[in-house]
Amino acid sequence: MVFAFRREPDLWFLIGSPTVWALHFLACYVLAAVHCEKAGAGFVSIAPVRVWIVGLTAVALAFVFVSGLQAWRHWGFGANQPPHDADSPEDRRRFIGYAALLISALSFVAIAFTALPVLFITDCR
Amino acid sequence: MTAGHATPPAPDPTLRAEQERRLDKAWETPRGWRYWSAVNNTQVGLWYTGTAFIFFLFAGVLALLIRVQLAVPDNTLLSAQFYNQVFTLHGTVMMFLFAVPILEAVAILLMPAMYAARDLPFPRLSAFGFWSFFIGGVFVCGSIFFNAAPDTGWFMYPPLATDVKQSGIGADIWLLGLSFIEIASIAAAVELIVGVLKCRPPGMRINLMPLYGWYVLIVGGMILFAFPPLIAGDILFEAERLLNWPFFDAKRGGDPLLWQHLFWIFGHPEVYIIFLPSIALLAMIVPTFAQRPIVGYAWIVLAAVGTGFLSFGLWVHHMFATGLPSISLAFFSAASEAVAIPTAVQIFVFIATIMAGRLIFAVPMLFATGALAIFTFGGLTGVMVALAPFDWQAHDTYFIVAHLHYVLIGGMLFPLIAGVYYYFPVAADRMLSPRPGKIAFWLMFVGFNVAFLPMHFTGLRGMPRRVFTYPEGFGWEWLNLVSSVGAFVFAAGIAIIVIDVVRTALGAPMRERNPWNAGTLEWLLRRPQKPWQTRTVPPVSSRYPLWADPELARKTDEARYYLPDAEEGKRETLITTTLDGDPVQCLRLPGNSFKPMCAAIFIGGSFILTTFHFYRGSLVSGVIGVAIILWWLWTGTAIIPEKRTKDVGVGLKLPLYVSGSDSVGWWAMLITMLADMSAFFSLIFGYFFFWTIHEDFPPAGVDAPGVLWPGIAAILLIAAWAVMPLAKRLNARGSAAGLRAMLAVNALLSALGAAALLSAPYVTGLEPTQHAYPAIVWVLVLWAAAHAALGILMTLYCFARSFAGLLTREYDIDIHNVVLYWHFAAITAAVTVATIVLFPLASGG
Numbered sequence: 001m002v003f004a005f006r007r008e009p010d011l012w013f014l015i016g017s018p019t020v021w022a023l024h025f026l027a028c029y030v031l032a033a034v035h036c037e038k039a040g041a042g043f044v045s046i047a048p049v050r051v052w053i054v055g056l057t058a059v060a061l062a063f064v065f066v067s068g069l070q071a072w073r074h075w076g077f078g079a080n081q082p083p084h085d086a087d088s089p090e091d092r093r094r095f096i097g098y099a100a101l102l103i104s105a106l107s108f109v110a111i112a113f114t115a116l117p118v119l120f121i122t123d124c125r
Numbered sequence: 126m127t128a129g130h131a132t133p134p135a136p137d138p139t140l141r142a143e144q145e146r147r148l149d150k151a152w153e154t155p156r157g158w159r160y161w162s163a164v165n166n167t168q169v170g171l172w173y174t175g176t177a178f179i180f181f182l183f184a185g186v187l188a189l190l191i192r193v194q195l196a197v198p199d200n201t202l203l204s205a206q207f208y209n210q211v212f213t214l215h216g217t218v219m220m221f222l223f224a225v226p227i228l229e230a231v232a233i234l235l236m237p238a239m240y241a242a243r244d245l246p247f248p249r250l251s252a253f254g255f256w257s258f259f260i261g262g263v264f265v266c267g268s269i270f271f272n273a274a275p276d277t278g279w280f281m282y283p284p285l286a287t288d289v290k291q292s293g294i295g296a297d298i299w300l301l302g303l304s305f306i307e308i309a310s311i312a313a314a315v316e317l318i319v320g321v322l323k324c325r326p327p328g329m330r331i332n333l334m335p336l337y338g339w340y341v342l343i344v345g346g347m348i349l350f351a352f353p354p355l356i357a358g359d360i361l362f363e364a365e366r367l368l369n370w371p372f373f374d375a376k377r378g379g380d381p382l383l384w385q386h387l388f389w390i391f392g393h394p395e396v397y398i399i400f401l402p403s404i405a406l407l408a409m410i411v412p413t414f415a416q417r418p419i420v421g422y423a424w425i426v427l428a429a430v431g432t433g434f435l436s437f438g439l440w441v442h443h444m445f446a447t448g449l450p451s452i453s454l455a456f457f458s459a460a461s462e463a464v465a466i467p468t469a470v471q472i473f474v475f476i477a478t479i480m481a482g483r484l485i486f487a488v489p490m491l492f493a494t495g496a497l498a499i500f501t502f503g504g505l506t507g508v509m510v511a512l513a514p515f516d517w518q519a520h521d522t523y524f525i526v527a528h529l530h531y532v533l534i535g536g537m538l539f540p541l542i543a544g545v546y547y548y549f550p551v552a553a554d555r556m557l558s559p560r561p562g563k564i565a566f567w568l569m570f571v572g573f574n575v576a577f578l579p580m581h582f583t584g585l586r587g588m589p590r591r592v593f594t595y596p597e598g599f600g601w602e603w604l605n606l607v608s609s610v611g612a613f614v615f616a617a618g619i620a621i622i623v624i625d626v627v628r629t630a631l632g633a634p635m636r637e638r639n640p641w642n643a644g645t646l647e648w649l650l651r652r653p654q655k656p657w658q659t660r661t662v663p664p665v666s667s668r669y670p671l672w673a674d675p676e677l678a679r680k681t682d683e684a685r686y687y688l689p690d691a692e693e694g695k696r697e698t699l700i701t702t703t704l705d706g707d708p709v710q711c712l713r714l715p716g717n718s719f720k721p722m723c724a725a726i727f728i729g730g731s732f733i734l735t736t737f738h739f740y741r742g743s744l745v746s747g748v749i750g751v752a753i754i755l756w757w758l759w760t761g762t763a764i765i766p767e768k769r770t771k772d773v774g775v776g777l778k779l780p781l782y783v784s785g786s787d788s789v790g791w792w793a794m795l796i797t798m799l800a801d802m803s804a805f806f807s808l809i810f811g812y813f814f815f816w817t818i819h820e821d822f823p824p825a826g827v828d829a830p831g832v833l834w835p836g837i838a839a840i841l842l843i844a845a846w847a848v849m850p851l852a853k854r855l856n857a858r859g860s861a862a863g864l865r866a867m868l869a870v871n872a873l874l875s876a877l878g879a880a881a882l883l884s885a886p887y888v889t890g891l892e893p894t895q896h897a898y899p900a901i902v903w904v905l906v907l908w909a910a911a912h913a914a915l916g917i918l919m920t921l922y923c924f925a926r927s928f929a930g931l932l933t934r935e936y937d938i939d940i941h942n943v944v945l946y947w948h949f950a951a952i953t954a955a956v957t958v959a960t961i962v963l964f965p966l967a968s969g970g
Contacts (some may be wrong), residue, residue: 011703107464
């Protein structure tokens, strides 16, 4: 998915970056929920959680960025325009690359979106 | 364009007629009472769709009852108690017996035609799914005639729904009836995922697949991760109701919120599980009526995959008012807004396609545009309620009722009706009439908005949902009256469609093949249709093969392409590779049989008898059901063919039997086990949820299961797993004795392992009715032990197959699949032991 720098992308490439989104999302939620439950609710600060989430977000965004680059490469760096509907292995590869690139872009935005609340919320209220 | 594939010459007409006779015979639909043994997708798909529509009409009548009751203040037409049953059953039936199943049904009906396949890979599984759905559905719906329907709302919140006195038997009917139907959904997901990936026509690469296929693939994947949490929730819920295990009882360490989490982890993706296949219909309809290829094919794939994932990050937005910390709410609020991006992408793709083409405004297109308008409105109110502060105001009011109906009727029902008008020729060889269609559309469109638009205001004026009546003076009277009038106008539209469908179905069949001048393969079918679908399976090299090659229908009919014959009198279809659609196997499909129906009757019987606490009868029924399934598997799967390869036409020879990851059965096992894993991890989530909310977990004064027995169990079960790959290897080397010995060792070790696992909480005296901790430990241990028991059953099955000469060195599908099962059973055992033993040690409990 992200690390497999292969010439031929398969269907797993399409779900690599949204899987990173899912793991990041789950981690954010679980960290905050467990912290607020265990440290006591209300005005308890979520400072440690914020540090963790910022770090995790950086890692997740880096993953998605790399997988986007990978997809861009499979697409052929934009040398060919869609619709990629020719009956050839090249167009099949370009199609998967292009779709994976779009999905990586969406995942990138969604990860950034998920992380935004920790910039504004400071405690467990 | 079929330019890449040379077109072979047509066989002479006498030979063609003979071939056709043989195909007819192999695919014959049985007559008389045996008709109900049919398993072909054209029959099962039709029954499935028809049954789901009948449930829809039933739930629609319930909706009208609701609207009559609410038309005027202080109405006494329905009692409060009966009203509770009516609205609960309305929601339940619409969601579980109509919206989800109909899309599986439509996919089963249409997918093979879209792929020019003869059928999907597991026809009997589809039939089993249908009968399960039918039995469970009739059971759940029928309860209202005995004043025993569920009455605690379609999401069954404890503590109300766990209170046996307050909720009566209705809650059990809901839990057990629907759990049984969820099995049918998972069966459909297995069938459709494997179908989309492996049953495409030769040459249909992944970038040429019809968009419907993409959506079905994504939705199949979503079902695997969305339905199992609900099944896990149902298990905990029934354990509380029937056995008094306090998972949701706050007095004994449980928490009602756990149910809300499990329900909505299912419930929110479910909205998209309903929405995506309907939008998939639009993705097929819009290009036809714009008479051009879709604009932004890859963007649709983005939207489908993106929505598929993001929809799993929305569940807590149903729980904004439960007092969770605002940081938690904010994550889900963010995801709820992010999901608007891929959803909107699809709408823009459709608009772009319409604008780029020459639009033909036929009835399907009318419903399609109506769908987009209504859905967009519902989507916008969705963004409003995704904002927690607004949701706190609107929560549990009629605003939410209005929002969800805009989303579901705009996103699901209108596209579905568009699909009914568009695909009626494929399903029934007949064309619905345009005039009644247009009248129906306007009645439905106007009626819908008249009924549901005012509800936003009724909600904002404070009317709570689910009240059976309301007093005068709150400014709700005329809004409710208008809604009720609208509901009946809407229903009149539906009635016209029903009348038109019945009238057309009784009329003469049409001859024209491609009435809409569509470009995709389902319009290749000859009329009247044959159960074997297209005459031959054509090679494909375009997204719209019929537009690319207008002669394709003639050449297909002339038996120039693949599978022109059924020489051996067997049902067959092509299996191709996932990425490029290269043909790799000629798959023999099972024929008609009553076994799937009987299996569904007895398995269903065991669920139904449990509802009435007839545990012995339930056990007997379940055992008979399992025995029938074994008989079905023994006689109908992994059949050794009379020859190794077969000429499938166009000079291509393909194997008839493949095993391991090349076989469809292996993929079915993998997919089923992914669903199984997500149910298991939902139970594990339950354990950690309890850990989170308790200061001491395991609670003080309770003996955790210790290390000794779970440790022994883990060692035995891991060892049982380890011998299975060895068994497979010995078999591959031709040692039947080695295979059997390893299988015997596996059965023995896993029996001992399961016993050791069960003795763990028993020995330390964990009493599951006392506290949520022992209860969840018991559930995990029972789950893992049941998996070991199922593993033993499979191992013994292989053992017997080996002795019967049905599992050999060359023909080894069974052992491959069972080894795959054991990988997952071992993970289950290991994670269970780690959770109940290592986690308490590590966290100092």
